[in-house]
Amino acid sequence: MEIEPYGDPSRVPAPSGPLRKVAVVVQDGAEPFGLGSICEVWAEPYHPDDDNPVFDFVVCAETPGVVKGRAGFDLVVHHGLEELEDADLVCIAPKHDYLDHSPVVAEAIARAHARGAWIFAHCSSSFLLGMAGLLDGRRCTTHWRYGEKLQQAFPAAKVDPDVLYVEDDRIVTGAGSAAGIDAALHLLRRHYGAHVAATAARRIVVPPHRDGGQAQFVRAPVRPEQAETLSPLLAWVVAHLDESWTVDRLARRSHMSARTFARRFRDETGTTPLQWVTTQRVALAEELLENTALSVEQIASRVGFGNAATLRHHFTQARGVAPLAYRKQFSCLETA
Template sequence: MIWDGVAPFEFGVVCEAFGLDRREDGVPLLDFGVCGPQTGMVRTNLGFGIEVLHGLERVEEADLVCVPAMRRGDPVPPGVVEALLRAHERGARILTVCSGAFALGEAGLLDGRECTTHWKYTDELAERFPQAKVVPEVLYVDSGQVITSAGTAAGLDACLHIWRQEHGAAVASAVARRMVVPPQRDGGQAQFISRPVPEPEAETLGPLLAWITAHLHEELDVDSLARRVLMSPRTFARRFRAETGATPYAWITAQRVHRAEELLERTERPVEWIAGEVGFGNAAALRHHFTRVRGLSPQAYRRRFACGEPGDAADSALPA
């Protein structure tokens, strides 16, 4: 759903994530459409136009309604608030990217709900909508029906999170591979990464991260990892957080959960075997971490995603 003032890059994030035909990669084809309070040419915040073919009646058919970044100071057009409220009332999920969260605030859909936006605007969001539970710095917040995300890259993370929830890790990874982005960054990861681009004279930890993902079954503590890159444990921990935005423990745990997802989907191996294969050691530890991150047990996840081919899933209506 877009209107005058839409940010084209964030709009493109939603189109890229949900609008392309990736059936050759085993990804379900979605019934994707762009709608707004007016049809015809909508002006972006960069001055050029985007043609909108559908009015707000298209929202009535949607399982997921996406609102990309919009100009925060502009009034929300008539009909948008009502369309969002009706969508929410009938159970549709709503995703915002960056400043799109302000439209949900105007609709009252952030009241009493944890939410986020770009780190530059979190204070403003909290001030304008004091009943919202604004969580600063995180990449995205999934509060059930409403998912709010930070800036551009975090919007992609939230989209992949939705793919993973609805169709499993294998489909989400297929979408991520086509977009050449990491398949998973947890919503709780900080927006702030001290040095997103390593200084030219600094050696990146990229090769080590690749090694870790291939050796998740091994003991991976800070001391041994620091020795591999010839750093002190303290320097290594600081560099790791600067490059990934997470502690070594949190990052490795997330990779182990992601690998467990893939094995639960693609194999019939018992949970105890999978726990050892991904480095959790035993089924109890896997269940603990998996349930904390995914909100359901490994067996429940397998029942939901292991049956049928990804492409067999029913099409969904997803206006942006």
């Protein structure tokens, strides 16, 4: 039986899109999962089933050679920080000692951002961005365990400890190591559209977009018998987004008081019913903008926003771009 090569170089299309070269900086004490989550998204070879974008991916260090890991094995890195000079996206792998960062690395990252590169950091690597002066006046996040410490270390930063990731002026910061995947998928979605991000998520076997934020991981644990009790309701709502969904209606359908339902909803999803419904409507609008020729008004009705103005407001707030501009960039329909 002949097996088609996975990542056959002869079948890889020429790199395209705004992010071509991705450089990852590692330092002593590199967290293997934090680095691995970056590789899962940005170092993937081409596969014909996915038709995924392929990036010029390189791992670098201040001093090429052996970089000490923290899980019983080390890394051998062949490239130095000169790789940052033409990278479109610079990623910083988290490290164990989050307060011990090289000033040389910090300066190189600051220069990369100054010339227009995107910077990506998650978990403990957010501290390196603070050291580079890139968090001053900007929203950012880190692992919930380090939120207060990040704010204390860099008072000019606007630390939001309750989100999975934040984008502010070409700087993307993520929460814990797994949230590095959420943040990376956000970047894929921003630059290549929802279809590419969803395809990558399906390959990694994670949701294309997780609702809620870090609060769902740090609040008091929900008793086992309460976990996921709202799943049937959420599935029903997603299938009927064009209907009007209020807290009272959702509570009645769940046979709870509005107050009890609101508390249960936040415990199980990490967000409010209104925020959750809005997120689902934006996600469906995104899909319809990419894959149909429906007008913005028709899409607004289909997803439950009611009118084009409301859709434009929520879509622009969530995605940073107006619906028609998004369609122009990411439509999957062939144009004559």
